Amino acid sequence: MHEAVSTAPGRHAVVIGGGIGGLATAAGLHRLGWRVTVLERATRPREAGAGISLLTNAQRALDRLGFGAQVRARSVSMAPGGEGLRAPSGRRLQHPADPRFLSRHGLSLIVLLRPDLHGLLRAALPPGALRTGADAVGVEDLPDGAVVRYGSAHGEERVRGDVVIAADGLNSRFRHLLWPSAARPVYSGHSVWRGIAGGGVGAIAEPGGGTWGRGLEFGRMPLPGHRVYWFAVANTPEGARFPDGHAEVRRRFGSWHRPIPELIAATPPGDVLHHEVFELAEPLPGYVSGRVALxxxxxxxxxxxxxxxxxxxxxxxxxxxxxxxxxxxVPAALARYERERRPRTQGIAAASRRMGRTKMTERCWDLACRSVMMRLRSPRAAEEGMLYLGDWRPPRLPGPVPA
Structure with missing residues (x-):
């Protein structure tokens, strides 16, 4: 049961985008007594998607927002990194994380279906808060609020809020409106296939793990119901299309060590998803403009x-x-948000880019250096990286945590 805590009587937040970030923010503000309106461009809630993994930092955020127990009930918990890292032959590249270290810092990874997480967050909103088929096109900043214009089946409409939260994704229209000279997202050089292997494969009981090849990566994680969420990454030209994703994954990864071929075979061919990976390679100069926060x-x-x-x-x-x-x-709150979030998120984005270059290299010299580096790298270095990501402590919210 999620009940609002009356700390903001009469305040109204307009959230643009019904993805995980937008829904979580709207649900959290609703709990704090705000009136919330979520404008989602799609005409139907998001039901498609494969799995999603959440490290301890995200789990703690969900705990603060009041969803931690519900999300864990629909998840499988595993040690970050699973059984460790291997080469396509099965040769070990990196050992699993030390269980004593993970226990000491409370670090874990939970894995669930992405639509399940979306559904939990949507269910926490009050009736009528989520407006689908609402395409937000502009915002006007006022001294005491902001007005968002959006298109709907009824034509152009307007909604006023004390704050506007633009959570409209990778190709954010509002990022471009507020920072027109900022760099656009760029292609990372690789794309990813995702799938879910059904039950009935003996190897599905394994604890998950990762495998790195030459410009290739395969990861696997357990899901509830004896299923496995897997993802396969490859360097591909931008805009490349693969009519049969399942066949393409089998071609690239079907000869790798067990249980990879079994997982591919246990996945319905029509359910394999393919997406190119883009990023904001050049950090934004700010996350806040007037009453609007990205x-x-x-x-x-x-x-x-x-x-x-x-x-x-x-x-x-x-x-x-x-x-x-x-x-x-509100202006002071948005300034604090930007001050607290920009350094960490932009640092993690840069670290993710560096990791991608290491994982996805194809040059022989780089591969040899990577192999030597992984053999010589101390366990402490890997642990420090894990702590940097996962051992984050969220701020407290006023009022009791919803049950």
Whole structure:
């Protein structure tokens, strides 16, 4: 049961975008007593998608927002990195994380279906708060608020809010409106296929892990119901299309070590998704303009190489909610949000880009250097990287955490 805490009587937040970051922010502000309106361009809620993994930092953000227990109930928990890292032959490249280190810092990874997370966040909104088929096209900043213009089945409409949160994704229209000279997202050089292997494969009980090849990567994680979420990454030309994604994954990865071929075979061919990976390679000069704040991919779109895109959006959500709940005025709250979020998110985006270059290299010299580096790298270095990402502490929100 999610009940609003009356800390902001009469205040109204307009959220542009019904993805994970936008829904989490709207649900958090609703809990704090704000009236919320979510404008989602799509005409239907998002039901498609494969799996999603959430490191401890994102789990703590969900705990603060009141969703942690519900999300965990639909998830499988695993050690970050699973059984470690291997070469396509199965040769070990990196050992699993030390269980004592993980336990000492409370670090874990949970994996669930992306539509399940979307559904939980949508269900936390009050009736009528989510407006689908609402294409936000512009915003007018006022001294005491902002007005968002959006197109709907009824023509152009307007909605006024005390704050506007633009969580409209990688190709954010509002990022371009507010910072027209800022660099656009760029192609990372690689694309990813995602799928879910069904039950009935003996190897599906394995603990997950990763495999790096020459310009190729395959990762696997357990899901509830004896299923496995997997992703396969390859360097591909921008705009390349693959009519049969399942066949393409089998061609590139079907000869790799077990259980990779079994997982591919246990995946319905029509359910394999393919997406190119884009990022904001040049950091934005700001996340806030007037009463408008960018959030999630709109602010800091990053590659998937550290698995932190959704995690950072959830961090954004709880930090923004806390700032709006505790600062005396919206401009001060937005200034605090930007001050707290820009350094961390832009640092993680840069780290994710570096990791992608290391993982996806194809040059023989780089591959040899990578192999030597991984053999010589101390466990402490890997642990420090894991702590940097996962051991983040969210701010507290006023009032009791919803049950």
């Amino acid at each position: 959030l999630g991919d709109a602010a800091h779109a990053m590659t998937s190489d550290l698995g932190q895109g959704a995690c950072q959006a959830l961090e954004d959500a709880v930090v923004l909610c806390a700032a709006l709940a505790t600062e005396p005025a």
